[in-house]
Amino acid sequence: MGKVLMKGNEAIGEAAIKAGCFNYFAYPITPQSEVAEYLSRRMPEVGGVFLQGESEVAVGYMLFGAAGCGARVFTTSSSPGISLMSEALSYISSAQLPAVFVNIVRGGPGLGGILPSQADYFQATKGGGHGDYRLLVLAPDGVQEAVEMVMMAFPLAEKYRNPVMILGDGLIGQMMEPVEFPDHLISEPSNKDDWATSGMDTRNRKDRNLVKSLFLNAELLEEHNRFLKAKYDRMKQEEIRYESYNTDGDYKVLIVSYGIISRVCRTAIDMFKTEGLEVGMIRPQTLFPFPENAIKEAVSKSGCKAAISIELSMGQMVEDVERSVQGVCPVHWYGKAGGDVPTPEEIMGVVKPLSK
Amino acid sequence: MAKTFKKTAALSDQHTHYCPGCTHGVIHRLVAEVIDELDVRGRAVGIAPVGCAVLAYNYFTFDFQEAAHGRAPAVATGIKRVRPDLIVFTYQGDGDLASIGMGEIIHSANRGEKFTSIFVNNTVYGMTGGQMAPTTLSDQRTTTSPSGRDVADVGMPIKVAELISALETPAYIARQSAIKPKYIVRAKKAIKKAFQYQLENRCFSLVEIVSTCPTNWGMTPIEAVKWTEESMHAYYPLGEIKTPE
Amino acid sequence: MQSEVMFAGFGGQGILLIGDIFAHAAMEEGREVAWIPSYGPEMRGGTAYCLVVTSDRPIGSPIIRNPMHLVAMNRPSLEKFAPMVKTNGVVVVNSSLIPIRADRSDVDELLVPANDIAKDLGTTKVANIVALGAFVARSKIVGFDILRQCVKAMFAAKEKLIPINLEALEQGKKVAEEA
Numbered sequence A: 001m002g003k004v005l006m007k008g009n010e011a012i013g014e015a016a017i018k019a020g021c022f023n024y025f026a027y028p029i030t031p032q033s034e035v036a037e038y039l040s041r042r043m044p045e046v047g048g049v050f051l052q053g054e055s056e057v058a059v060g061y062m063l064f065g066a067a068g069c070g071a072r073v074f075t076t077s078s079s080p081g082i083s084l085m086s087e088a089l090s091y092i093s094s095a096q097l098p099a100v101f102v103n104i105v106r107g108g109p110g111l112g113g114i115l116p117s118q119a120d121y122f123q124a125t126k127g128g129g130h131g132d133y134r135l136l137v138l139a140p141d142g143v144q145e146a147v148e149m150v151m152m153a154f155p156l157a158e159k160y161r162n163p164v165m166i167l168g169d170g171l172i173g174q175m176m177e178p179v180e181f182p183d184h185l186i187s188e189p190s191n192k193d194d195w196a197t198s199g200m201d202t203r204n205r206k207d208r209n210l211v212k213s214l215f216l217n218a219e220l221l222e223e224h225n226r227f228l229k230a231k232y233d234r235m236k237q238e239e240i241r242y243e244s245y246n247t248d249g250d251y252k253v254l255i256v257s258y259g260i261i262s263r264v265c266r267t268a269i270d271m272f273k274t275e276g277l278e279v280g281m282i283r284p285q286t287l288f289p290f291p292e293n294a295i296k297e298a299v300s301k302s303g304c305k306a307a308i309s310i311e312l313s314m315g316q317m318v319e320d321v322e323r324s325v326q327g328v329c330p331v332h333w334y335g336k337a338g339g340d341v342p343t344p345e346e347i348m349g350v351v352k353p354l355s356k
Numbered sequence B: 001m002a003k004t005f006k007k008t009a010a011l012s013d014q015h016t017h018y019c020p021g022c023t024h025g026v027i028h029r030l031v032a033e034v035i036d037e038l039d040v041r042g043r044a045v046g047i048a049p050v051g052c053a054v055l056a057y058n059y060f061t062f063d064f065q066e067a068a069h070g071r072a073p074a075v076a077t078g079i080k081r082v083r084p085d086l087i088v089f090t091y092q093g094d095g096d097l098a099s100i101g102m103g104e105i106i107h108s109a110n111r112g113e114k115f116t117s118i119f120v121n122n123t124v125y126g127m128t129g130g131q132m133a134p135t136t137l138s139d140q141r142t143t144t145s146p147s148g149r150d151v152a153d154v155g156m157p158i159k160v161a162e163l164i165s166a167l168e169t170p171a172y173i174a175r176q177s178a179i180k181p182k183y184i185v186r187a188k189k190a191i192k193k194a195f196q197y198q199l200e201n202r203c204f205s206l207v208e209i210v211s212t213c214p215t216n217w218g219m220t221p222i223e224a225v226k227w228t229e230e231s232m233h234a235y236y237p238l239g240e241i242k243t244p245e
Numbered sequence C: 001m002q003s004e005v006m007f008a009g010f011g012g013q014g015i016l017l018i019g020d021i022f023a024h025a026a027m028e029e030g031r032e033v034a035w036i037p038s039y040g041p042e043m044r045g046g047t048a049y050c051l052v053v054t055s056d057r058p059i060g061s062p063i064i065r066n067p068m069h070l071v072a073m074n075r076p077s078l079e080k081f082a083p084m085v086k087t088n089g090v091v092v093v094n095s096s097l098i099p100i101r102a103d104r105s106d107v108d109e110l111l112v113p114a115n116d117i118a119k120d121l122g123t124t125k126v127a128n129i130v131a132l133g134a135f136v137a138r139s140k141i142v143g144f145d146i147l148r149q150c151v152k153a154m155f156a157a158k159e160k161l162i163p164i165n166l167e168a169l170e171q172g173k174k175v176a177e178e179a
């Protein structure tokens, strides 16, 4: 299959199908309703399930049920909807079910706006629902990477039996870019019958399976939480992904930036180069686990005077950058949260003084 | 010469953002006229939904709150319980009231909360671009039911007024329409009754108003009126469904 | 080289569609492309616009305050966007509906009576395609042959509409060449 020009939202829908996910539940919300509109046509064509739930609260639990009985399943929503699903995310994490959630983030808090934003960083990486749980969070910077991450998300969710969240933004959802779909189906893991409520007859299972999250016994709950923690620690060992830009030579400032705004930073870095100023960038592709070591190493390079977190929020990822830098150099922040994406020139204006 | 028509004090001078042929503007006016006729503007509080009417507070000149999607009845409950002297109403679309907010509306109605709900049924999610709603008619095409609502798959459209009338507690439930003067006159009467019952401290009242959405139906305003009269009025009969004994 | 084109008009004028066709043409030529629409309820009744960025390198920032070129299909969009166009950019003005001018001496302003031409062809619905033809003939950002192919591909499901749209494209080109 060659390149096709597709809107991010539609490409995300198609990518899920290409990844072998034929079950989709959702509730409309701007700026991602096109995923539901697209899949309302496509799922019947491929014999899949499309259902518009009555609310995101309900949709969250539709995923719980579908994932619990062993189906590959996903949903898409935007910030206020993800808040409503956060309760289910807590239950799904505890019950250790693989499911994929896509958040096409819009401005907040409250109803906020519908323009691009990254203000759900904390919600995605630090919880949002109750209890000690973590989501594996992937952050694409364009339509092609959104497709690749959706396709990656299902096997990752199944590997860890944990929800995976894709954190996009309104611009990635709404814009069209050329995309190429790897055209192989990813097969389902065969061990789902070990835990899924797939019916005892399916594989002539002798023991019944339970999908649950209640542990009234203190010891058992402790053990359960330790088991979950070990899983999150394993993600930190095995799943960190990031991209470095202009970090081979020396540089004066390190930008840490992800998603759509990292592309603006890239343009700013190119423009700096023509002026003779070198600036490097680390772009986390996984927000949890976070590329702490890579950032620490990058700022430890001689000549690097400062790090700056550039994000479409009032300063969320910057806390993880500070944690990673561990005092090696000053950490700054620049961001906007109203929906207006800064231009390369604006970013240059903020970064330049840090190189002095 | 006597003045026969004047601006309603409860309505502001703002131009509405509604599309040509949409009936939200008409319904806003009816509510405003009733508020003025009952002389309760000073203690009226409206709750705006999430939907096309999310900015409704720009068009009224009295207190308003904005709710999360579907939660307007819970907000109204909170207000009315702590300030029973206020005249409180929710203004909600079909996605807001009958889908995501069905739980809230049913329980508010059943508790007999003493507020009024104005329920605008245009069969689609207007604001997000015309997706299927719980009230979308059988076989009606929307952006998430591209080959028409398949009732074998998603069930029949919900008759909200009848559904809520099945509860014992609510005081007054009616359905009217906003597409032509003869219907609009009756719609206004129903809205006025609903507010009057609230003033008499009777239990919950709801007026469902059959409305249009030419933009998302892909029709001209005139075609939309015709379709509403032929298709919607047939499935959603107009009249009073529940009145206090 | 990177170039950015703003297509603007009111909802229903087929603004997003000509942006789409143009973006396809650039993609077919092997260039990098990003098509960015205005979205949400503000589209209703107001101005609709989309921005198409094309480049021979991966596109960094898809957010552009000052586009290189503008295709304005109605008056509010000319008023809003003409001051933002970069020096030497092409500004196509749908003169059937816009009585004013860009009022800039540093851009290449091209008046195209797109609605009148389209009406003569049988329907004002193809006014957008007339403007697209004129713009591409003038700016030469993509080849005209590829553009024709992309128009055909866009209407593949409604084959009846192909001839009139191709004709609209040629009429636009003619205006650009004769101006």
Ligand SMILES: Cc1ncc(C[n+]2csc(CCOP(=O)(O)OP(=O)(O)O)c2C)c(N)n1
Pocket: A027, A028, A029, A030, A056, A080, A081, A084, B049, B050, B051, B052, B053, B069, B092, B093, B094, B095, B096, B097, B120, B122, B124, B125, B126, B127, B128, B133
């Ligand atoms: C939790 C949440 N989910 C989804 C949305 C997106 N949303 C905004 S309006 C709307 C539908 C409104 O439809 P309806 O109630 O029928 O009113 P109308 O727009 O037709 O007047 C939706 C789904 C939201 N704002 N919040």
